Amino acid sequence: MTNQCEIKFTKLDKEKLLLTLSGNWKLDNNIPDASVIEEKILSFSGIGYLEFITTDVAEWDSGILTFLIKINEWCSKNNIKMETGGLPQGVQRLLALASAVAEREGARRQFVREPILSQIGSGTINFVHSTIEILNFFGEVSVAFMRLLRGKARFRRSDFLLILQDCGINALPIVSLICLLVGLILAFIAAIQLMMFGAQIYIASLVGIGMIRVLGAVMAGIIMAGRTSASFAAQIGTMEVNEEIDALKTTGISPIEFLVLPRVIALVLMMPLLCIFADLMGVLGGFIVGVGMLDIGITEYYNMTVDSVGINNFLIGIFQSCVFGVLVALAGCLRGMQCKRSASAVGDAATSAVVTGIISIVIATAIITILCNVLGI
Amino acid sequence: MINSESHITVHDLTMAYGSFVVQRNLTFTINRGDIFIIMGGSGCGKSTLMRHMIGLQKPAAGEIIIDKLNFWNAEVRERETMMRNFGILYQSGALWSSMTLAENISLPLEEYTDLSSNDIKEIISLKLALVGLSGFEDYYPSEISGGMQKRAGLARAMALDPEILFFDEPSAGLDPISAKLLDDLILELRDSLGATVVIVTHELASIFAIGNNSVFLDSDTKTMIAVGDPNKLLAESDNPKVQNFLTRGKIHYEQTS
Numbered sequence: 001m002t003n004q005c006e007i008k009f010t011k012l013d014k015e016k017l018l019l020t021l022s023g024n025w026k027l028d029n030n031i032p033d034a035s036v037i038e039e040k041i042l043s044f045s046g047i048g049y050l051e052f053i054t055t056d057v058a059e060w061d062s063g064i065l066t067f068l069i070k071i072n073e074w075c076s077k078n079n080i081k082m083e084t085g086g087l088p089q090g091v092q093r094l095l096a097l098a099s100a101v102a103e104r105e106g107a108r109r110q111f112v113r114e115p116i117l118s119q120i121g122s123g124t125i126n127f128v129h130s131t132i133e134i135l136n137f138f139g140e141v142s143v144a145f146m147r148l149l150r151g152k153a154r155f156r157r158s159d160f161l162l163i164l165q166d167c168g169i170n171a172l173p174i175v176s177l178i179c180l181l182v183g184l185i186l187a188f189i190a191a192i193q194l195m196m197f198g199a200q201i202y203i204a205s206l207v208g209i210g211m212i213r214v215l216g217a218v219m220a221g222i223i224m225a226g227r228t229s230a231s232f233a234a235q236i237g238t239m240e241v242n243e244e245i246d247a248l249k250t251t252g253i254s255p256i257e258f259l260v261l262p263r264v265i266a267l268v269l270m271m272p273l274l275c276i277f278a279d280l281m282g283v284l285g286g287f288i289v290g291v292g293m294l295d296i297g298i299t300e301y302y303n304m305t306v307d308s309v310g311i312n313n314f315l316i317g318i319f320q321s322c323v324f325g326v327l328v329a330l331a332g333c334l335r336g337m338q339c340k341r342s343a344s345a346v347g348d349a350a351t352s353a354v355v356t357g358i359i360s361i362v363i364a365t366a367i368i369t370i371l372c373n374v375l376g377i
Numbered sequence: 378m379i380n381s382e383s384h385i386t387v388h389d390l391t392m393a394y395g396s397f398v399v400q401r402n403l404t405f406t407i408n409r410g411d412i413f414i415i416m417g418g419s420g421c422g423k424s425t426l427m428r429h430m431i432g433l434q435k436p437a438a439g440e441i442i443i444d445k446l447n448f449w450n451a452e453v454r455e456r457e458t459m460m461r462n463f464g465i466l467y468q469s470g471a472l473w474s475s476m477t478l479a480e481n482i483s484l485p486l487e488e489y490t491d492l493s494s495n496d497i498k499e500i501i502s503l504k505l506a507l508v509g510l511s512g513f514e515d516y517y518p519s520e521i522s523g524g525m526q527k528r529a530g531l532a533r534a535m536a537l538d539p540e541i542l543f544f545d546e547p548s549a550g551l552d553p554i555s556a557k558l559l560d561d562l563i564l565e566l567r568d569s570l571g572a573t574v575v576i577v578t579h580e581l582a583s584i585f586a587i588g589n590n591s592v593f594l595d596s597d598t599k600t601m602i603a604v605g606d607p608n609k610l611l612a613e614s615d616n617p618k619v620q621n622f623l624t625r626g627k628i629h630y631e632q633t634s
């Protein structure tokens with residue numbers, strides 16, 4: 001006896017067809033395709049009953065079950081009666097169990113392909129909805145902040161301090177490393193061009209103004225979007241998955257006050273400090289290139305930087321960093337609160353928090369730059 | 378029945394997720410002091426019904442009346458005041474994972490009472506002792522087992538001595554002895570505090586031991602098919618689905634074998 005799955009057809013009388021199965025009916029043993037068998041059965045026209053003999057079936061597993069279930073469904077569609085009497089006892093029992101709970105009506109999802117116009121339409125509607133949601137969230141946070149000012153809102157001080165530590169001191173190393181390198185790169189690129197005119201000294205003003213007015217704040221903002229905003233989204237998203245947010249709501253504690261406010265406030269407090277640090281490191285990067293490579297004197301470089309930067313540039317940088325702090329924290333918390341109830345949804349929330357954070361930073365930078373231009377600052 | 382004043386009335390309630398209707402036309406009354414069981418097969422909408430009664434999900438149609446006030450038509454503030462009288466145990470425990478068990482229980486106490494921190498400490502150890510978790514004050518939820526999380530969730534639900542307790546599958550994940558102790562605790566809460574208890578459970582033993590009123594949700598017809606004392610339902614209901622459920626399918630097998 002071979003182990004190959006085999007099936008023989010014997011016509012017993014006008015209506016009855018006998019299927020003799022033999023071999024190893026296992027998943028990894030090339031079980032014949034149900035549709036082939038169905039065609040075969042049809043070719044015996046006029047069949048009303050199917051019977052089975054399986055005494056030669058050596059071993060079987062779920063493979064034979066899925067095969068028989070397919071045959072069975074096909075049979076009931078074609079008004080053929082399937083007698084399961086000749087099947088192994090275990091197979092009969094499992095088949096009975098599988099059909100014991102009827103499929104729930106409407107439970108199976110149907111995926112219908114939408115026409116392109118309706119896709120565009122629902123896309124637009126979704127966009128409007130998500131914009132409204134963002135505005136709503138912004139409003140709720142503002143209200144919560146007002147309540148805090150009036151001493152009504154509350155969150156746990158220990159939570160707040162932990163967050164403060166996480167988005168302050170813990171973020172320092174990466175912010176300093178990246179801003180140092182950005183300062184270095186900026187100075188290198190500028191050096192090649194400026195040396196052609198013998199104007200190396202202007203590296204000090206270029207790096208100084210570039211870092212302090214825009215880049216320090218933007219780099220710190222983007223790093224925090226990747227680091228902190230993602231972690232906010234994941235923390236809050238996981239709480240949503242575990243019904244912890246529901247538990248807060250039903251205890252009468254507003255999740256916005258309890259979870260979002262401390263995060264926003266902590267980041268708004270820490271961002272300007274990170275920004276100052278980023279500025280310093282960026283200028284240090286330029287300094288290393290200028291003094292180390294281009295032989296600009298230390299005092300010369302220092303004086304040039306101080307002369308060219310000015311307090312306005314510094315204040316604009318700090319202002320931007322505060323704005324970024326709000327945006328990054330809100331992006332993280334918003335995506336966390338919108339999280340659905342699954343592990344993959346938490347991942348999506350973190351991703352989308354980073355994307356939202358970075359996009360809003362870029363847009364805000366553009367707006368602030370244009371405004372400063374118009375106002376002539 | 379101890380007292381037949383109605384506490385919660387659900388009237389013609391329809392629950393849906395978007396366009397997917399979970400249950401419709403639910404109408405029943407829970408009296409003060411009842412231990413009310415919500416039962417039905419898995420996925421029929423028991424947890425969803427509970428989410429409607431505790432203010433987390435708005436009905437698609439119909440109303441829920443608690444203490445003669447229309448829960449979902451009330452102002453947000455008013456609803457929050459009503460929710461303060463609820464103690465809720467979630468199906469997943471839902472302890473706040475960044476806080477220790479003690480902090481979990483103390484949060485509602487700090488929020489709504491003026492107790493001194495010493496008093497709060499005493500209440501915490503009392504509630505933990507009631508659920509058999511004395512000494513676990515400083516553990517984080519991730520450091521205790523699933524069944525222990527369930528019990529800690531119960532302790533948190535009882536923190537404010539609420540008027541209405543909602544339990545979603547309180548005994549799932551508990552060993553038989555703890556489950557029995559839990560039943561005793563629920564009876565005791567009802568008798569001593571006069572609380573109304575709404576329980577989602579599959580545990581037949583506790584359904585018959587403590588339940589004195591119930592509703593049976595069916596997922597095929599998407600509505601309730603029985604309401605009343607589970608013991609009476611067992612004796613009198615002629616609905617095969619209810620009988621099947623309450624006898625663990627004995628009837629079904631007797632008929633088919």
Ligand SMILES: Nc1ncnc2c1ncn2[C@@H]1O[C@H](COP(=O)(O)OP(=O)(O)OP(=O)(O)O)[C@@H](O)[C@H]1O
Binds near residue numbers: 397399419422
């Ligand atoms: N967020 C959701 N979105 C869409 N459908 C949902 C959602 N949550 C639950 N459902 C659906 O609602 C129905 C009822 O779910 P529910 O959680 O209330 O069941 P249950 O009776 O509590 O089941 P169990 O005994 O297993 O806890 C299920 O069929 C489920 O598919």
Ligand SMILES: [Mg+2]
Binds near residue numbers: 423
């Ligand atoms: Mg449930």
